[in-house]
Amino acid sequence: MxxxxxxxxxxxxxxxxxxxxxxxxxxxxxxxxxxxxxxxxxxxxxxxxxxxxxxxxxxxxxxxxxxxxxxxxxxxxxxxxxxxxxxxxxxxxxxxxxxxxxxxxxxxxxxxxxxxxxxxSVSPMAIMRTDTDIHDWASLAGRTVCLSADGRYVGELNARLGAIEQVYASATDALLALRTGQCDAAVQDEGFLRQLLKYPEWRKFSAQLAPYRKAxxxxxxxxxxxxxxxxxxxxxxxxxxxxxxxxxxxxxxxxxxxxxxxxxxxx
Structure with missing residues (x-):
């Protein structure tokens, strides 16, 4: 920093x-x-x-x-x-x-x-940089998505949307990769991400895609x-x-x- x-x-x-x-x-x-x-x-x-x-x-x-x-x-x-x-x-x-x-x-x-x-809610939600050109889930085709190995969505984003999954050991590592430009979006449980986005440090990364399925x-x-x-x-x-x-x-x-x-x- x-x-x-x-x-x-x-x-x-x-x-x-x-x-x-x-x-x-x-x-x-x-x-x-x-x-x-x-x-x-x-x-x-x-x-x-x-x-x-x-x-x-x-x-x-x-x-x-x-x-x-x-x-x-x-x-x-x-x-x-x-x-x-x-x-x-x-x-x-x-x-x-x-x-x-x-x-x-x-x-x-x-x-x-x-x-x-x-x-x-453990529905899959995505967050991105606010200047993103991704405005719907279909736009993730061919784009990189940060996931965590202990999350729920490894394999799903590639199979369903054609996204390029980058899997990290933890949510912390996946979110760090999002912040430093290693991927276009990060996907985690809706309940967790909505709590995270309440913090001012995450305003630059508050663009989001609402869950495409409910869980x-x-x-x-x-x-x-x-x-x-x-x-x-x-x-x-x-x-x-x-x-x-x-x-x-x-x-x-x-x-x-x-x-x-x-x-x-x-x-």
Whole structure:
């Protein structure tokens, strides 16, 4: 970043540091609120579990909101990586207590499993530089799109639109590539991007394409799961909790991008 950005950068650093401290306190409060059932060792499945960070690696926040939320109450049993088509069977035979993710529309849910929609949009949304000439999804044909390996859309943009996908290890790295001109657009969950675009640092990259398809998270729970565990699950994946968690996530990822951006924006 240029030296002229020094005062502003320092202000952003101090502001974000305060934000992260407050966010950590909120996470601690949430953990305390659900400590009881989590200690019973229940099993949560999600479609993707990020790899453990390599020692010394830069911090990277997962982009899937269910992973962040699940980490707050998983307790002694680590989250399991379970594909959607396997989740229903594992819930029925007791290998899982709950699963959260995107469930295909034609999935058949048995009476032994409770199904509920989670109020968080995981529809694919695109953001770009404000001077972009991309004004609809069809315009991404032959254009570069930054995606993250832990996101939901790897392969979809190429197959559906003919876009050239550039896949990065994390949302932070993908967004950093967008800011420095490595790609024409970035695609992530709508819920996350709408939180991110509230920050003034992202005004230059606030051109957007509304989702071309709608998708929400679904939570599946064993019907015989203890009432205390079901209530805790509802609390963690409630609209109120996810909104707060989404705000923390966007602040943290924005800060990670800021710390790693060694060159000015591409325009």
């Amino acid at each position: 240029s030296s002229a950005q020094g005062p502003r950068a320092l202000g952003l650093f101090l502001h974000t540091t305060r934000v992260l401290v407050v966010g950590s306190a909120l996470v601690l409060t949430a953990n305390q609120a659900i400590a009881g059932p989590a200690q019973e060792g229940w099993l949560l499945g999600v479609a993707n579990v990020p790899d453990a960070p390599v020692p010394g690696a830069k911090p990277r926040t997962p982009v899937r909101i269910e992973v962040l939320a699940g980490a707050k109450w998983e307790g002694s049993a680590p989250m399991q990586a379970v594909a959607a088509d396997q989740a229903l069977a594992q819930l029925q035979d007791g290998q899982l207590d709950a699963w959260v993710g995107v469930l295909p529309e034609n999935s058949q849910v048995s009476q032994q499993v409770l199904k509920q929609t989670v109020a968080w 929400s998270l679904t939570q599946l729970v064993r019907a015989d799961l203890p009432t205390s565990a079901r209530k805790a699950l509802q609390q963690v994946f409630s609209a109120k909790n996810l909104t707060q968690l989404g705000k923390e996530q966007a602040k943290t990822i924005a800060f990670e991008v800021y710390l790693d951006q060694a060159v000015p924006d591409c325009h």
